[in-house]
Amino acid sequence: MLTRTISTLAITATLLVGMGSAVAAHHKGEHDIVDTAMKNDDFSTLVAAVKAADLVDTLKGEGPFTVFAPTNAAFNKLPDGTVESLLKPENKGKLTDILTYHVVPGKVTAEQVMGMSSATTVQGSDVMIKTSYGDVKVDNATVIKPDIMTTNGVIHVIDTVIMP
Incomplete structure (x- = not known):
């Protein structure tokens, strides 16, 4: 039990190290x-x-929401042309499925x-943690x-786009 507690504390400490000034600035949740x-x-x-x-109004809503937010570098890992294709109006459903898979x-x-x-x-599917x-x-x-605390939830920055 003590080993598990120490491991949990070590993981928490590792997660909190290096959050940087951008995270600190949003710790109070000044913005949605x-x-x-x-x-x-x-x-x-x-x-x-x-x-x-068309998820802006939803993610500006009351929530609360937890967003696993991929960075630009995460999107850059996708095969060439994927992002451009997903942003087309005819792929809105698929894009919505992918984005809502990042929200709990x-x-x-x-x-x-x-x-x-x-x-x-x-989105309805489970993410594995x-x-x-x-x-x-x-x-x-x-x-x-x-x-990264917000007025309507929390953001956890991730390094890869996850797919449902």
Whole structure:
């Protein structure tokens, strides 16, 4: 039991280290999820996708929501032409499925995520959650910045776009 507690504390400490000034600035939750993402250049592709899928009003809503937010670098890992294709109006349904797969109802902090093995997304499918040696994985993505607090939830930055 003590080993598990120490491991949990080590994982929590690892997640909290290096959150950076951008996270600290949003710790109080001064802005909603969309406005917080819009203020961070690393989320410009995500913001464009949220707009193309007509999810802005939803993610500006009361919530609360937990968003596993892929960075621009995460979107760049997708095969060439994937993002451009998904942003087309005829692919709005598929884009919406992908984006809502990154959203979990409720406000789930990093500490809570570490106690979970899965979470049901707004899209309807479950994401798998694994913690190991200080890393938190959501499906095949690693959480690289946890607990960016917003007025209507929390953002956990991930390094890979996850697919339903």
